[in-house]
Amino acid sequence: MNVLVVNAGSSSLKYQLFDTANGSVVAKGLCERIGIDGAITHKQLASGKEYSAQLPMPNHTAAMTYVVEALTNADHGCVKSMDEIEAVGHRIVHGGAYFSESMLLNKDVLAKLELCRDLAPLHTGAHIQGIEGCLAVMPNTPQVLVFDTAFHQTMPKEAYTYAIPTELYEKYAIRRYGFHGTSHSYVSAEMTKILGKVEGTKIVTCHLGNGSSISAVKDGKVLDTSMGFTPLAGVEMGTRCGDIDPAIVPFLMDKLNMNTTQINDYLNKKCGFLGVSGVSSDCRDLEAAIAAGNENAKLAMDLLGYQIKKYIGSYAAAMGGLDAIVFTAGIGENTASIRKRALDGLEFLGVEYDADVNEKTFGRNGVTELSTKNSKVKVYMIPTNEELVIASDTEAIVKASK
Numbered sequence: 001m002n003v004l005v006v007n008a009g010s011s012s013l014k015y016q017l018f019d020t021a022n023g024s025v026v027a028k029g030l031c032e033r034i035g036i037d038g039a040i041t042h043k044q045l046a047s048g049k050e051y052s053a054q055l056p057m058p059n060h061t062a063a064m065t066y067v068v069e070a071l072t073n074a075d076h077g078c079v080k081s082m083d084e085i086e087a088v089g090h091r092i093v094h095g096g097a098y099f100s101e102s103m104l105l106n107k108d109v110l111a112k113l114e115l116c117r118d119l120a121p122l123h124t125g126a127h128i129q130g131i132e133g134c135l136a137v138m139p140n141t142p143q144v145l146v147f148d149t150a151f152h153q154t155m156p157k158e159a160y161t162y163a164i165p166t167e168l169y170e171k172y173a174i175r176r177y178g179f180h181g182t183s184h185s186y187v188s189a190e191m192t193k194i195l196g197k198v199e200g201t202k203i204v205t206c207h208l209g210n211g212s213s214i215s216a217v218k219d220g221k222v223l224d225t226s227m228g229f230t231p232l233a234g235v236e237m238g239t240r241c242g243d244i245d246p247a248i249v250p251f252l253m254d255k256l257n258m259n260t261t262q263i264n265d266y267l268n269k270k271c272g273f274l275g276v277s278g279v280s281s282d283c284r285d286l287e288a289a290i291a292a293g294n295e296n297a298k299l300a301m302d303l304l305g306y307q308i309k310k311y312i313g314s315y316a317a318a319m320g321g322l323d324a325i326v327f328t329a330g331i332g333e334n335t336a337s338i339r340k341r342a343l344d345g346l347e348f349l350g351v352e353y354d355a356d357v358n359e360k361t362f363g364r365n366g367v368t369e370l371s372t373k374n375s376k377v378k379v380y381m382i383p384t385n386e387e388l389v390i391a392s393d394t395e396a397i398v399k400a401s402k
Ligand code: AMP
Pocket: 208, 209, 210, 211, 238, 281, 282, 283, 284, 285, 329, 330, 331, 334, 335
């Protein structure tokens, strides 16, 4: 089945056309600066042909019109008409407590998504515009929503509840939701295949990229996860602070004379690797700075390694044991020094890994075992593929609905 995967942001729209028969990407591209001026870059994978243009994109519907043109173009396109695309799968950041699985779009589902707007205003607004854009140009094509939060809906109450008055949960739905669910779902499922079973497995999945989250997956279901009400919580990230003492927020607002929007922006965009190192939000820049003797860059990396180690230990305690640790996403797949920082010292849990293999392991090499034969805990690098999960979920739901 040809499935178009759409990831709509506030001023951007990424797309990938999948052939789910073999999981291959047929074409992909990006519309940028939507609502400002507009630009599209598009690539047809088989021929390598590329196309880019600056085009007026007042909204996501206009952007989708150009996506249709690019996909059906006689030179760099890949389908004769949009009828050859049988379904659209949308990445949706926040499904609140309404969605515990991917859903076929209908009026009821769209109304529930509207209710999630309050939880992630920028993201949800953009997703709805992306959906409207697709409905405008492909009105008869089924659309499926795939939620970053859905896989985490199995968390028990004690894992998702914050110690604030219960009425706030009832009134404002304040609780832990967790994000990167499609990635945690994909790599934990791959890991259970390696372990040869789902029931009885205890896995910690470490999705480490610009945004990072760590999950405890027991019996194939999420027991706990590091991100919270928003994707700001958990471990240190590229520019996000992760967990800090909540009292720091009013303290900083006072000292730096910031309002709520400004402090939210600050904690999301000026902290993490960037804030601690003063150098960059990118791991590769930090490694270069460390090689040049920058102590703050080293602290930024040490901090993340230490936090991952603490999560692994606490999740092993929460699950009552540990069978496997999985590293994925940009840093998890490619940055050996972070994996080393996280794993060193976990011998007491039965973790033993091959330092040489770790050094030589990159996402492009595919699934790689880092643990030694004697290790009681399997340690793996498994490249994530969130778009493929969206495409396969979409295919399954559309087929089931026919
Ligand atoms: P992501 O958000 O998953 O794209 O991850 C981005 C992070 O991964 C950045 O901090 C990058 O520095 C880091 N990274 C390290 N090595 C690589 C690599 N070879 N390719 C992509 N990202 C990398």
